[in-house]
Amino acid sequence: MCGIFGWIELDGETIAVNQVKAALSHLHHRGPDDEGYLLFDPRTARAQACGGPDTPPSLGLPPIDSLANFPASLVFGFRRLAILDLSPAGHQPMPSPDGQYWILLNGEIYNYLELRSQLLRLGRSFKSGSDTEVL
Numbered sequence: 001m002c003g004i005f006g007w008i009e010l011d012g013e014t015i016a017v018n019q020v021k022a023a024l025s026h027l028h029h030r031g032p033d034d035e036g037y038l039l040f041d042p043r044t045a046r047a048q049a050c051g052g053p054d055t056p057p058s059l060g061l062p063p064i065d066s067l068a069n070f071p072a073s074l075v076f077g078f079r080r081l082a083i084l085d086l087s088p089a090g091h092q093p094m095p096s097p098d099g100q101y102w103i104l105l106n107g108e109i110y111n112y113l114e115l116r117s118q119l120l121r122l123g124r125s126f127k128s129g130s131d132t133e134v135l
Helices: 017-025 112-121
Strands: 003-008 034-041 046-051 074-080
Antiparallel strands (some): 003 074, 034 046
């Protein structure tokens, strides 16, 4: 089962990247297949996705180490255990098609194939085979 990590500084202080990496490293056993981060600055409503050593290079995400000066006071981290979609397309945190919303999902939607079929009939499209994207 995947691992999710979240951290918020209610006073708006910037969260240190090295602390985020250290915290997520404790969840490596939950998801050895991939790692992803989302750094968010609520003051500017700016979000930045980034990766780590286990992030597939094909995603083209900047390494978290390169964002040490990003003023994030809200951070999410994700360790992925790839089960339904083994490709990099199942990477999380996953953005909505317009990039406005982000999702992290730990679990499994058992009827996601049926839901996906219904959504396809309604004109939706998908980039992955993951249940997270269906949600």
